[in-house]
Amino acid sequence: MIKTLLLAVSLLAAGRLSAQAVSGPSYLLLSHDPAFLVEVAKISETVYAKGRARLVRLTVPEGEVPAAVRALLRPASPADIRYSPAAAPADKSTDPAVLALLAGVNSARLMGYADTITMSGKRGARDLDASAASGNRLAADYMENALRGMGYATERHCYKDRKKDKECNILARSAAASGARTIAVVGHMDSVGHENAGADDNASGAAGVLEMAKVLSAYKADHNLLFIAANGEETGIAGTYALAKKLKASGEMSSIAWAINMDMIAWNRNGSVDIETNREFSAHAEWVAGLASVYTRLKPNISMPAWGSDHVPFLDAGVPTYLSIESWEDHNPCYHQACDRMAPLSWDYAADIVRLNLAVIAGKARLTPKK
Numbered sequence: 001m002i003k004t005l006l007l008a009v010s011l012l013a014a015g016r017l018s019a020q021a022v023s024g025p026s027y028l029l030l031s032h033d034p035a036f037l038v039e040v041a042k043i044s045e046t047v048y049a050k051g052r053a054r055l056v057r058l059t060v061p062e063g064e065v066p067a068a069v070r071a072l073l074r075p076a077s078p079a080d081i082r083y084s085p086a087a088a089p090a091d092k093s094t095d096p097a098v099l100a101l102l103a104g105v106n107s108a109r110l111m112g113y114a115d116t117i118t119m120s121g122k123r124g125a126r127d128l129d130a131s132a133a134s135g136n137r138l139a140a141d142y143m144e145n146a147l148r149g150m151g152y153a154t155e156r157h158c159y160k161d162r163k164k165d166k167e168c169n170i171l172a173r174s175a176a177a178s179g180a181r182t183i184a185v186v187g188h189m190d191s192v193g194h195e196n197a198g199a200d201d202n203a204s205g206a207a208g209v210l211e212m213a214k215v216l217s218a219y220k221a222d223h224n225l226l227f228i229a230a231n232g233e234e235t236g237i238a239g240t241y242a243l244a245k246k247l248k249a250s251g252e253m254s255s256i257a258w259a260i261n262m263d264m265i266a267w268n269r270n271g272s273v274d275i276e277t278n279r280e281f282s283a284h285a286e287w288v289a290g291l292a293s294v295y296t297r298l299k300p301n302i303s304m305p306a307w308g309s310d311h312v313p314f315l316d317a318g319v320p321t322y323l324s325i326e327s328w329e330d331h332n333p334c335y336h337q338a339c340d341r342m343a344p345l346s347w348d349y350a351a352d353i354v355r356l357n358l359a360v361i362a363g364k365a366r367l368t369p370k371k
């Protein structure tokens, strides 16, 4: 403690920290976009950084923080953070029916889906202002056609008028018996807008949605399935927030038992996967992580609290939801840049994340192979 004070005093003396920085509240960053980090660095000091959690303290009065930056800061302290390996499950026995389901995952097919989405052009939601034939629109059309071709009932959920087109999510459903609850699987198909990029963020997760839908299309489920190709994630999680509003208004949100999000699932060096949720659902996340140890080669980490992707609107609505994402300790160096391309990605790793998420569904729903 004294050492910390001495350090603070010496830093103050050196003019490197203001009084606010030493004593003020800390904030969790709700974006790690490289351009945002540059802006944040101008008004704050990092006081904690581990995995997906980065906390800063302001070095300027709060009133001097630009509104766009302040909107992506949430008060939090190191005590709110967890980023650590999950406990290994006591029982590592496997279920042959789950193994048979997971054997349906095809990493080459998964890569093909991601390649088509990546090569759609400019997939930013803002590109709908510039062109009626934007990559965003082409990716949405591709997702809708692919899901319909698998036998799902598809729907275009348009929530915003853009200058040349509408901004829409793509929904695909299979219905179980009436009164059944719903399992939702989401991945965003938009990118930050670099041409033929966003392979990892998030053609990989959107492709994961397609691969899960494809494997599950050979099964009858005792739950309704709702697959969501979300739009506008890179512009404030717009698509999933709009969808959550619609699901609440129709009463459908209360029938969603839980949801799974995939965002950046294909760049890897350390074999780890982050399972992210909020503290109230930590038992659910531990159970998911246990399945990773049983059914995949992934090394699961638990990450809390949740921020910055399509799991957040579901968590805000009280639905147990987790994000599956590549290890943030060592994530894609081309994150949000034009170099986020297919070449460095690992589809065996991504396929393992798809297997994990299918094992989760098999663990909570009854799946029967269609004849």
Ligand SMILES: [Zn+2]
Residues within 6 Å of the ligand: 188, 201, 202, 233, 263, 264, 309
């Ligand atoms: Zn993303």
